Amino acid sequence: MSEDQPAMAGLGEVLSCIGPTCGDTVNWSAAEKIYETAFPADYRSFVAAFGSGTIEELVVVFTPVVSSEEVRMVKVSRLSQAALADKGVNEWAPDGGRYRLEDLLIWGGTAAADTLCWITTDQDPDRWPVAVYSRMNHEWSVYPCGMAEFLLKLVRNEWHPGPISDTSLEGVVDPRFLHDKDEAAAYEAGLDPWEY
Numbered sequence: 797m798s799e800d801q802p803a804m805a806g807l808g809e810v811l812s813c814i815g816p817t818c819g820d821t822v823n824w825s826a827a828e829k830i831y832e833t834a835f836p837a838d839y840r841s842f843v844a845a846f847g848s849g850t851i852e853e854l855v856v857v858f859t860p861v862v863s864s865e866e867v868r869m870v871k872v873s874r875l876s877q878a879a880l881a882d883k884g885v886n887e888w889a890p891d892g893g894r895y896r897l898e899d900l901l902i903w904g905g906t907a908a909a910d911t912l913c914w915i916t917t918d919q920d921p922d923r924w925p926v927a928v929y930s931r932m933n934h935e936w937s938v939y940p941c942g943m944a945e946f947l948l949k950l951v952r953n954e955w956h957p958g959p960i961s962d963t964s965l966e967g968v969v970d971p972r973f974l975h976d977k978d979e980a981a982a983y984e985a986g987l988d989p990w991e992y
């Protein structure tokens with residue numbers, strides 16, 4: 797999507813990484829072989845800058861599986877067979893169109909159990925729009941932008957109505973990002989990394 801690289805630059809300006817780990821190195825060739833597709837440029841840039849982790853203990857961004865050792869970790873994935881079989885999961889907001897659930901690729905989620913995906917029908921991953929399954933509304937909504945623009949508008953509170961079920965990001969002036977490794981290490985040490 798044409799706005800994705802400026803959106804990534806905007807995210808870099810407003811989103812602060814609060815732990816010692818910022819960014820992940822991903823073998824994108826290996827990931828593309830596993831998923832049988834390339835990944836959007838803005839997503840690759842986000843992973844390089846921030847990595848796998850959480851924005852304000854609310855929005856989680858996953859990284860792709862690149863080895864068999866990672867299959868049990870929460871990673872980029874297609875919808876589960878259970879979700880594909882659940883007719884209730886195939887409800888779409890009236891103004892966003894309808895898509896095949898098999899064409900969705902999950903890149904994130906929320907603490908409120910919303911699902912953040914790309915609609916992977918275009919051969920060019922930089923043209924994949926975002927789809928969000930809202931647990932509160934029990935339906936998918938489509939946002940005609942890439943992942944970085946979606947997240948930037950989310951942290952700036954520019955979506956009206958908000959695309960996710962939890963409104964905790966509203967009013968957050970300086971959104972923070974915490975890498976999964978740092979969050980796990982803090983909890984293992986008996987600390988709450990979000991408490992300040």
